[in-house]
Amino acid sequence: MHEEYRILCQVFPEAVCALHFHNPFELLVATVLSAQTTDKRVNSVTPELFERYPDPAAMAQAQPNELEAIIHPVGFYHAKARHLLGLSLMLTEDYGGKVPRTMEELTSLPGVGRKTANVVLGNAFNIPGFPVDTHVTRVTGRLRWRTDWRSTHPDPVKIEHEICDCFPPEDWTNLSHRLILHGRATCHARKPDCLHCPLAETCPSAELLAGPASR
DNA sequence: ATCCCGAGGG
DNA sequence: CCCTCTGGAT
Numbered sequence: 001m002h003e004e005y006r007i008l009c010q011v012f013p014e015a016v017c018a019l020h021f022h023n024p025f026e027l028l029v030a031t032v033l034s035a036q037t038t039d040k041r042v043n044s045v046t047p048e049l050f051e052r053y054p055d056p057a058a059m060a061q062a063q064p065n066e067l068e069a070i071i072h073p074v075g076f077y078h079a080k081a082r083h084l085l086g087l088s089l090m091l092t093e094d095y096g097g098k099v100p101r102t103m104e105e106l107t108s109l110p111g112v113g114r115k116t117a118n119v120v121l122g123n124a125f126n127i128p129g130f131p132v133d134t135h136v137t138r139v140t141g142r143l144r145w146r147t148d149w150r151s152t153h154p155d156p157v158k159i160e161h162e163i164c165d166c167f168p169p170e171d172w173t174n175l176s177h178r179l180i181l182h183g184r185a186t187c188h189a190r191k192p193d194c195l196h197c198p199l200a201e202t203c204p205s206a207e208l209l210a211g212p213a214s215r
Numbered sequence: 216a217t218c219c220c221g222a223g224g225g
Numbered sequence: 226c227c228c229t230c231t232g233g234a235t
Contacts, residue, residue: 018220019220031220032221032222034220034221035219035220035221035222036218036219036220036221036222036230036231037219037220037231037232037233038219038220038233038234039220041232041233072231072232073231073232073233074231074232075219075230075231075232075233076221076222076229076230076231076232077230077231077232078230078231079222079223079229079230079231080230080231083222083223110222110223111221111222111223112222113221113222113223115220115221115222116221116222119220131220133220133221134219134220134221135220136220176220177220180220181220183220184219184220188218189217189218190217190218
């Protein structure tokens, strides 16, 4: 997949995190909010959110309905507000108000899974991690395991290990980000645009996907 | 109708 | 493995 990565680096020269944040806590919160939404919507609520609740101690004491009202535009506001309350309470009680720096501790927080944890580790602490979301799963599945557009996807943890095995740690965060951008731009779930795909030449799934994407 | 840079719960 | 959780955009 090294050739593919090289090409994606040209297509997407910069793979910076699009979320607005000033410290690890803000990134953690913004990343939890970003599940199943766009960064644009997350960025639209974070200024007010962090002005009102600048740190875990403040957010842990938030009124649930007030918190929900602020984050409402990102969707899933009820569950996410509950996660933010539990998460910030846990940060103040168990981690001295600091965001922990290990996968185990991060994923023990409510609302934080492996993908979110790896995003935080990579972007806030510069600790190498490979975030695997639905885009990464789909794109690497097609590139490496020749999964067609309807087959079940490979195990995310398997993908994580495979990638981390053949790429140096400093590439993990950026590779993941570029696979996500590519998945969103052309390697769609239903109708992948193989005709204009920069990876079509080496992609083993290109002919499978080129056909009519019915169903 | 279907898709969003997911996670938790059954 | 399945479902749910939100709402806006396309």
